[in-house]
Amino acid sequence: MRMNIKKVKAVYFSPCKSTGKLTERIAFRVAKLLDVPAEIIDFTLPKARENKYLFKKDELAVFGLPTYAGRIPNKILPFVKEGFLAESTPAICIVTYGNRSFDSSLTELLSETGNNGFKALALSAWPCRHVFSDKIAIGRPSEEDLKKADYFAERARDLIKKYKSADDIKSPSIPGKEEVLPYYSPKKDDGEPAVFLKAKPKTDSGKCINCGVCASVCPMGSVSYKNFSEVNGICIKCQACIKNCPEQAKYFDDEAFLSHVRMLENNFTAKKEPEIYI
Ligand SMILES: Cc1cc2nc3c(=O)[nH]c(=O)nc-3n(C[C@H](O)[C@H](O)[C@H](O)COP(=O)(O)O)c2cc1C
Ligand code: SF4
Ligand code: SF4
Secondary structure, eight states: OOOOOOEEEEEEOOTTSHHHHHHHHHHHHHHHHHTOOEEEEEOOSGGGGGSOEEEOTTEEEEEEEEOBTTBSOTTTHHHHHHSEEESSEEEEEEEEEOSSOOTTHHHHHHHHHHHTTEEEEEEEEEEOOOTTOSSSSTTOSOHHHHHHHHHHHHHHHHHHHHOSSGGGOOOOOOTTOOSOOOOOOOBOTTSSBOOOTTOOOEEOTTTOOOOOHHHHHOTTOOBOSSOTTOBOSOOOOOOHHHHHOTTOOEEOOOHHHHHHHHHHHHHOOSOOOOEEEO
């Protein structure tokens, strides 16, 4: 008897879509190789996080999270802890990052999914466009990255075929990243700490056409539907409102934030490769 997977679920948080693109590519590729259906659980928007999601033993979960400050986005962590329940469900964990470092995000995702009853059999980290800049890892995930994602999916399928049951899965380790470290502290271009926790996007009223797209894509539900230039709740700096505004009316002008972006552009443009742990 071999492990029998009947469905693959792509499960992700992805305000600016890179994480979703890679997670879906991997999940749908594995599903095709196993000849089973795939479905998407996109928990980017607040409404999707009102549910709890149950996973069966004969399903495969492919989790995708972006790296924020070297970890899983901290405002999303409570949902990652409480929103998913598994019974020894096999899993694949992937993270994306903006070409600086994924630091502890993959280790944290492995640990949190493990706490919820998932058995991760393959892990990977993917350099992607940094949502803060149009100069860092632009165009990634590229076609070449997506082909590597297919290769990773094939290796994961080989592992699924190898195991007799999910209880036998031995999760891979991430050499040098065994521990979850404290959050990364962003730096300004002079090396001093960049403090922009309270920064919020501004709106150019001369450009805004009041279409409401920014409010509909905010993962925190923080852009006011009464006045689209108002951000009432928490802003996690995800950039979804900025990237999706059809009129380029949204922008950040916080000096510490802009200085951090310059620091990233000065130091983290050299091409990085995806890392696979199986
Ligand atoms: C608040 C915030 C913090 C980030 N921190 C990091 C980081 O520590 N290291 C890194 O390389 N990229 C970092 N990034 C970049 C994202 O990880 C990267 O752009 C990711 O692919 C975005 O995923 P998405 O397109 O699915 O939203 C950060 C992005 C945001 C919004
Ligand atoms: S998406 Fe842009 S144009 Fe549309 S309401 Fe928001 S700021 Fe205005
Ligand atoms: S307001 Fe902040 S959290 Fe909401 S979409 Fe814009 S950048 Fe993201």
